[in-house]
Amino acid sequence: MSVNVEFVPDGRHGVVAEGTYLWDAAKRLGLRLPAECEGRGECDTCAVIVREGATLLSGLTGAERTRLSPERLAAGERLACQTKIERAGDLVLEPVPATERQETAEEVKQDLRAEFREMPLTQKLATLVELEAIAATQTFKAIADVPASFFEKGLDYVVNFGRARARRERQARRPAEHVGGVKKKTEADKSSS
Ligand code: FES
Incomplete structure (x- = not known):
């Protein structure tokens, strides 16, 4: 039907x-x-x-x-x-x-772009310098946080990790009520219970 x-x-x-x-x-x-x-x-x-x-x-x-x-x-x-x-x-x-409703990441980006366009030139430059500094700090921190063993395990680890994650994501997409399973509680579910 x-x-x-x-x-x-x-x-x-x-x-x-x-x-x-x-x-x-x-x-x-x-x-x-x-x-x-x-x-x-x-x-x-x-x-x-x-x-x-x-x-x-x-x-x-x-x-x-x-x-x-x-x-x-x-x-x-x-x-x-x-x-x-x-x-x-x-x-x-x-x-x-x-x-x-909640804005998507893309909509937030569009809002920020529009806000940036409206800024006077001096404020634009100050914002760019500030963003550059934040990006540099975060990149340095991310590299420092990665354990050396991660690099040693090489590409196989990355590929297997990606496959397992894609599998988990596919399963997580369906509501538990529709598949008869017990869906893992989200953070929001936990805080509401
Ligand atoms: S896409 Fe997030 S709840 Fe539907």
Whole structure:
């Protein structure tokens, strides 16, 4: 069975299969919702407001209860990466505006660039000198902190580490409620319990 999905206000719409996550549905319709934590339920950048069809969706996950306030939940917000379409029907969704959710790293960068552009020249120069000093200090500290054994183990270590991390990340992306496993508690989960 299929589901008719429409995104407002831009009006893009289309059909997706049951079992599709809202984030994937958006992507299939050509809409790239931000996903700062890469779908692990650890931010709110992928939040959408469900305007119609809330009953077609999976129940709230622990991540959604942690990340979205009671007011936001009451307004129909869901985390697109955590919400699966479970029944056929019509869905109308609206991405939460950037001003009402956490900024992504890219948005923060854009804000800083804009702020920098607006600075008078003398302030720009002072800021650049300060940044240069911070970068040099951090680079030196990072090199000093790396243990010598890391270099000795060589490229294999780096490759295996990268593979294991990618595996963990893939598994961590799905809500525990949907895979029947016990999802590792996030820092936010721990502080809220
Ligand atoms: S991308 Fe971070 S919660 Fe969905």
